[in-house]
Amino acid sequence: MRQLRMSFLLLLCVTLLASCTEVRAWERGYLAREEMAWDPDVLESALNDHIFFSKEASSGGNSAAGGGCGCN
Amino acid sequence: MTLKQKSQMLALLALSAVSSIAAAIEEGDKAPNIDLPSIYADHPAITTASLEGKTVYVDFWASWCAPCLTSLPLYNDMYNKYKDQGLEIVAINVDNPIEDGLDFLSDTPLDFLIPADPDGEAAELFEVIGMPTSYLIEPDGTVKLVHVGFRQGDIVSIEEAIQASLAGN
Numbered sequence: 001m002r003q004l005r006m007s008f009l010l011l012l013c014v015t016l017l018a019s020c021t022e023v024r025a026w027e028r029g030y031l032a033r034e035e036m037a038w039d040p041d042v043l044e045s046a047l048n049d050h051i052f053f054s055k056e057a058s059s060g061g062n063s064a065a066g067g068g069c070g071c072n
Numbered sequence: 073m074t075l076k077q078k079s080q081m082l083a084l085l086a087l088s089a090v091s092s093i094a095a096a097i098e099e100g101d102k103a104p105n106i107d108l109p110s111i112y113a114d115h116p117a118i119t120t121a122s123l124e125g126k127t128v129y130v131d132f133w134a135s136w137c138a139p140c141l142t143s144l145p146l147y148n149d150m151y152n153k154y155k156d157q158g159l160e161i162v163a164i165n166v167d168n169p170i171e172d173g174l175d176f177l178s179d180t181p182l183d184f185l186i187p188a189d190p191d192g193e194a195a196e197l198f199e200v201i202g203m204p205t206s207y208l209i210e211p212d213g214t215v216k217l218v219h220v221g222f223r224q225g226d227i228v229s230i231e232e233a234i235q236a237s238l239a240g241n
Contacts, residue, residue, distance in 0.1 A: 003076070025202050026166040026195040029136040 096199035099218055103209045104197035106130070108187035111165050111173055118162060118187040124211075126160040127237045129230075131206040132195055133163055135172040139222040140204040144182060146227045150234065151184045157238045158211075164189050166203075208233050210240075 023031065030036065039045040052058075097103065105120040116122075131147065133140035144163060151161045161184035167173035168190035177186065189195060198207065201220060208217035208230075217233045219226065 007076075007078075024192065024195070025200045025205070026132065026134065026189075026192045028203065029134050029167065029172075032136045 096201050097207065097215055097218065099215055101215050103128075103130070103207060103213050103215050104194070106162065106164075106187065106194055108164065108189055108194055111170055111177070111186045111188040118185050120213075123160055123162070126158050127211060127234065128209040129159065129161045129206060129234065130198075130209060131161065131163045131204055132166055132189075132198070132200050133204050134166045135176045136167070137203040141176065141180075143204060143206075143222040143227070145180060148182050148184065150227070150231060154234060154238060159234060159238060160185065162187060164194055166190065166192055166195055206230070208237060210237060 034040060037045075039048075103120075106123075107117065107119045109117050129147070131140075131143070133144060135141070147161055147163065151159060163182065163184060163186050165173040165186055166189050170188045170190050173186075173188065187194070198205070204220075204222055206217075206219045207215050208219075210216050216237055217230070219230060
């Protein structure tokens with residue numbers, strides 16, 4: 001029974017692993033779309049970032065600049 | 073076959089499916105065949121056969137890729153400078169939907185061939201690893217130069233490679 005349970009667990013892990021997929025270079029445009037952003041309101045996001053920077057004296061790490069081509 | 077063996081085999085199969093990454097095209101390799109429709113509905117398809125005997129500069133670009141958009145007008149100048157010597161530029165657009173690419177082209181008209189590859193079929197064949205990536209292909213189909221990315225000043229080294237290739241024709 002234990003072996004069966006382990007096999008089931010392994011099968012589940014393997015199934016989840018198979019859902020991992022690589023975003024190819026030419027597909028990165030999808031990541032640059034507005035609906036893919038953590039925060040859809042750019043202005044609000046910039047304002048929040050500014051407030052955070054003022055209070056915490058640290059910035060960055062919350063979003064990435066650029067078109068998502070990974071070339072810069 | 074025991075249950076354990078079966079599980080191991082299944083795990084191996086799944087792993088191999090995840091890591092099925094082919095090798096990218098490198099300098100000295102034979103260029104894959106291109107057979108794509110033009111981004112413009114009223115233009116003929118672009119195939120390797122139609123480019124025979126020419127030095128071909130293949131560039132993969134998209135409207136969301138800022139360095140691509142910097143490079144294209146420079147390629148247009150280069151095309152007009154060397155087209156009489158046998159240079160052909162094929163700028164493969166990978167935008168999906170292609171209207172994004174057409175939007176850019178309506179503001180920046182380009183004189184060379186622009187095939188549309190919204191499903192990434194050609195990009196898959198070339199195993200493009202970054203955007204933009206361009207390939208200088210000799211008339212015999214050999215890849216002479218692979219250029220990934222585009223920075224200020226890159227056009228100089230690209231033009232030198234094109235000049236050398238055209239001089240060898």
